[in-house]
Amino acid sequence: MDVSRVRQDFPLLSSEPGVNPLVYFDSACQSLRPVQVLEAMNEYYGAFPSCAGRSVHKLATEVSIRCDDARSKVARFFGAENANEIAFLKNATEGLNTVILGYDFEPGDEVVTTDYEHNSLQVPVFKVCELKGVKHISVQSSDDATFDVDAFHERMSKRVKLVAMCLTSNVHGYTLPAREVVDIAHSYGARVLFDAAQAAPSMPLDMSMLEVDYLAASAHKMLGPSGVGIFYVNEGAAADIEPIMYGGHGVTEVRGGKFTLLPPPERFETGLQNYSGILGTGAAVDYLNSVGMDDVRDHEVGLNRRMTRGLMQTPEVAIMKPFDPNMRGGIFSFNIDGMTPHDIAMILDNSKNIMIRSGMHCCHSYFDEIAVDGCARASVYIYNTDDEVDSFVEAVRDLSASFGKVR
């Protein structure tokens, strides 16, 4: 991958470097956006700022055609067999809620998750337990923080109706064995929902190979705009979930106190859509395709290896498991003994212009379980360089020497 060429497309990175050039290592929160995405979004507001699928005039027709095109691009990007298996929602959280709260559970049914779920999956599971008498089972990770397939298998039974799991963790970057999980779950007749908020930006995903039933991702972590969630619903699994919102756009024949839901994806896309965001998402997947998702993955892992090599011998630094950077994509999570994660992030920002994330990363239960009080997280993407990693390594070593304690 030609990183210097890629950087020219990102306005924040393409200016002349100053003394402390900005180092953006918070892409697992939101990626930066290339000009191609900004232009696609602006074009909507400047040239055809209308509604898709409603008015019949020329501007509206243009939006409808372009949104259909964006849907087809996203479907191809994810290897979906049919573009109607892709719905555009507000974020990944809305997709996760739609499956968990919209699933037709009976009291006593079970939902199985990992023990490192993001609150966007964990909290709706807690809520559905409260609302419908569902039982939540969490599979404890192995000591090395990888997914314990045997423990998962032991927790499965015919009572499990939904396996809802984080495909790639936003805390430690580990990706579970997706196809194995799907096969085991399906052998018990359970549906599978993957939270792909971190996986989708970082690796090739192919729905027709994976055979997962539902998947949710965020456009804003994969070069797209904020305010767009990508929701995949396999055609054969759509009937098992009801929308969680009702109103205009998702229904037809509203008469005599009754209504008929439109087929997917419209039934999940209630109300006016984020058209500019949808077109920006189409441009984002075009951009990722032009780089190639295998190259995206190799680049992230290469930077992560360099970071890990640079800091694994620093005695005050504790890298979060799994230790092997090949298992962690673009995510490097760590603590410095004697410092809080927020102190690390603030000092790196104020003294070196290096931006990372700190805290519990919306995974309070996991941190409680491993008895760690949050962490600092550096996350890299296609525009980051070896030089930036070296500045980060040097800055973290300096911080450790000045403020850290050796365990």
Ligand SMILES: Cc1ncc(COP(=O)(O)O)c(C=O)c1O
């Ligand atoms: C693993 C994971 N799941 C879910 C979410 C929530 O995504 P969104 O903000 O698009 O709802 C995030 C966001 O950071 C995440 O990292």
